[in-house]
Amino acid sequence: MKKLLSVLLSVAVIATLLTGCGGAGGSSSGAKKVGVSMPTKDLQRWNQDGANMEKELKAAGYEVDLQFANNDVQQQVSQIENMISNGCNVLVIAAIEGSSLGEALDMAKKANIPVIAYDRLIMNSDAVSYYATFDNYKVGTVQGEYVVKALDLENAAGPFNIEFTAGDPGDNNAGFFFNGAMDVVKKYIDEGKLNVVSGQKTFEEVATPTWGTDVAQSRAENILSSYYADGTNLDVWLCSNDSTALGVENALAANYKGTYPVITGQDCDIENTKNMIAGKQSMSVFKDTRTLASQVVKMVGQILSNQTVDVNDTQTYDNGVKVVPSFLCEPVFADANNYKQILIDSGYYTEDQLK
Numbered sequence: 001m002k003k004l005l006s007v008l009l010s011v012a013v014i015a016t017l018l019t020g021c022g023g024a025g026g027s028s029s030g031a032k033k034v035g036v037s038m039p040t041k042d043l044q045r046w047n048q049d050g051a052n053m054e055k056e057l058k059a060a061g062y063e064v065d066l067q068f069a070n071n072d073v074q075q076q077v078s079q080i081e082n083m084i085s086n087g088c089n090v091l092v093i094a095a096i097e098g099s100s101l102g103e104a105l106d107m108a109k110k111a112n113i114p115v116i117a118y119d120r121l122i123m124n125s126d127a128v129s130y131y132a133t134f135d136n137y138k139v140g141t142v143q144g145e146y147v148v149k150a151l152d153l154e155n156a157a158g159p160f161n162i163e164f165t166a167g168d169p170g171d172n173n174a175g176f177f178f179n180g181a182m183d184v185v186k187k188y189i190d191e192g193k194l195n196v197v198s199g200q201k202t203f204e205e206v207a208t209p210t211w212g213t214d215v216a217q218s219r220a221e222n223i224l225s226s227y228y229a230d231g232t233n234l235d236v237w238l239c240s241n242d243s244t245a246l247g248v249e250n251a252l253a254a255n256y257k258g259t260y261p262v263i264t265g266q267d268c269d270i271e272n273t274k275n276m277i278a279g280k281q282s283m284s285v286f287k288d289t290r291t292l293a294s295q296v297v298k299m300v301g302q303i304l305s306n307q308t309v310d311v312n313d314t315q316t317y318d319n320g321v322k323v324v325p326s327f328l329c330e331p332v333f334a335d336a337n338n339y340k341q342i343l344i345d346s347g348y349y350t351e352d353q354l355k
């Protein structure tokens with residue numbers, strides 16, 4: 001009897017594994033299944049991305065397995081492996097660390113499951129089929145151009161003082177954001193119109209592991225106490241995103257008494273949008289997560305029905321093994337002047353959420 005049971009059990013396990021293989025997968029209802037792996041619930045944007053993806057995929061008739069990995073790479077790997085064992089037909093992955101998903105990706109490849117890299121490129125793997133994101137370099141240039149305009153760098157004599165805070169070195173996007181911004185403001189640094197008082201201006205020097213608010217805050221506190229405590233004025237803090245901008249804003253509140261600087265960000269997180277309205281952050285690049293979700297749902301449909309997949313960039317995103325065909329959505333900036341139109345009229349936030 002025991003033996004019979006264990007034979008039956010093994011047959012069931014093998015059957016599950018077999019149905020997990022690519023096209024043969026899906027759910028008992030016959031709907032195709034999409035595994036969506038998000039990095040963390042800690043940051044507002046990933047919650048929104050996850051919720052939008054789930055909503056749109058379900059509306060398009062798919063079954064969805066949505067998981068958040070607590071910013072823990074090993075957890076993300078095992079969640080993806082489970083999605084594969086449970087029979088998903090396509091994987092959509094926003095990687096915690098672009099290069100650390102090796103085993104899970106090998107498994108996806110063996111099972112013939114297409115992988116879409118979501119927002120962050122998956123590095124050093126040929127298992128990734130497509131990439132959907134916002135134009136990451138442009139995010140940086142929009143931030144740089146905002147600074148040029150805010151200080152009227154073309155005409156003003158300056159010199160102005162500036163500091164930089166960039167993102168996580170494990171996230172391929174972080175370099176694009178930083179380089180985009182630096183490519184715009186570098187000319188003014190070279191001319192002497194912008195002065196990096198701390199001297200920290202390489203990506204490595206200004207990066208923020210994990211994109212942590214606390215990490216950005218403690219670096220900002222160090223800079224403020226080392227270089228600005230004598231009353232030196234700070235004109236700009238160019239931050240790559242909102243979680244790091246928040247750290248800088250916290251540090252300024254407690255450690256700086258000069259004229260309040262121009263501060264850039266990205267994501268239009270609620271906390272940062274409130275700070276924008278209150279004059280504590282100048283702008284934030286808005287990446288409408290609904291747009292990205294719709295694009296990815298479209299990609300999923302095109303992949304599963306063997307149609308040509310819409311891409312608009314086949315050159316920029318080399319993951320070390322291949323150039324991944326990409327769809328880049330357009331970012332725009334929001335600030336205290338246009339946030340109502342961009343964030344409220346578009347239904348992204350309600351007025352109450354920003355109170």
Ligand code: BGC
Binds near residue numbers: 167
């Ligand atoms: C995303 C940003 C986000 C950052 C931190 C990046 O990969 O593109 O929108 O602010 O990660 O989560």
